[in-house]
Amino acid sequence: MDRTELLGLSLQETEEVVNGLGLPRFRARQVYHWLYKHQVHSFYQMGNLPKELRYFLDQKASITVPRVVKSRVSQDGTRKFLLELSDRKRIETVAIPQTRTGGTKYTICVSSQVGCPVGCTFCATGQSGFERDLTAGEITGQVVAVERELKQREKSVSGSRLLANVVFMGMGEPLLNLDEVLKAISIINDEQGIGIGQRHITISTAGFIPGIKALAETGLQVTLAVSLHATTNEVRDRIIPMNRRYRLEGLLDSISYYIEKTGRRVTFEYLLLEGVNSSVSDAYRLSRMVKPLLANVNLIPYNPTEGSQYRRPEQDTITRFMACLAGEGVNVTVREEMGADIKAACGQLKAATNRRSKQEIRSLKSK
Ligand code: SAH
Ligand code: SF4
Secondary structure, rough: OOOOOOOOOOOOHHOOOOOOOOHHHHHHHHHHHHHHHHHHHHHOOOOOOHHHHHHHHHHHEEEOOOEEEEEOOOOOOOOOOOOOOOOOOOEEEEEEEEEEEEEEEEEEEOOEEEOOOOOOOOOOOOOEEEEOOHHHHHHHHHHHHHHHHHHHHHHHHHHOOEEEEEEEEOOOOHHHHHHHHHHHHHHHOOOOOOOOOOHHHHEOOOOHHHHHHHHHHHHOOOOOEEOOOOOOHHHHHHHHHHOOOHHHHHHHHHHHEEEEEEEEOOOOEEEOOOOOOOHHHHHHHHHHHHHHHOEEEEEEEOOOOOOOOOOOOOOOHHHHHHHHHHHOOOOOEEOOOOHHHHOOOOOOOOOOOHHHHHHHHHHHHHO
């Protein structure tokens, strides 16, 4: 008989499974705590379960946390993890440190898909194609695997929580995999689970309008970030192919709807590409779009990726763009570059090992 996978189940679902095995419910809570509070993923390490019970659970259930294949650390402390899933597909997850009084806390940047079907022309993930959606277990599994690694490295703070935020800004378009993303969020948010507040969870979207509306309906208080990146349909069509179907006007309407429903401030991400979207007129058009929505703008200077046709603007252009927005009263920040030296910055993820294996397959075929 197949063992039941527990990773990705809510506490209630875990209780149902455990109860179905003829065990009392409190055993489910113990297992759930071991998994999400202590990142233990073998029943044999669950100290407060009787030995026979550990054996029994191991026969009936499984906990499949993605395997860390490789990790790299950047000069600024950002860590990129290459994780392998049970079907051997590979994804990347990034941990970005923020040092505060009381120690370092991390923002975990998770992937929601293997590759991405949106195919933005500036994005390494988008250019590498789409393989499949991740399950809720594979999404929460990234947080569990990475927290475990971080704890092992930072022994000094092993008692306290290391994670401050979870952002869906890794590989994939989270709103195209909303059901699994929502299930994962409920575990990430659950006090009994990973325990990160909704406001510390960010979903970033390239503008999938039906997904924005569906997210608004959930009533969740997560943060929505919208990758706007252009102020005209003409430019947006060129860089985010999804814009041909989901136009700017409709996108702005869906964002208004989201704000009205949730009462939350939205963040607009705006990638700065030299000669494409970074002029003074772009800055003024952008400010006219965002001002009525009281939204924040986060400027992201382009992180060049291999073989890309795009360039990052000069610092002067970035400063001028920012000053125009600020002068119009827009709340604007420039995203700090984190992990660029190890290709862990926004849009640089593409699980290079996957690509290598494809090349290997090609070369094998040609022999
Ligand atoms: N699919 C979602 C979330 C993942 S991408 C989205 O597109 O919003 C996270 C952010 O990185 C997005 O704003 C995306 O446009 C941006 N990005 C992609 N490639 C980039 C690059 N090479 N340099 C800087 N930002 C990039
Ligand atoms: Fe997908 Fe986002 Fe990359 Fe576009 S920017 S291809 S939506 S991951």
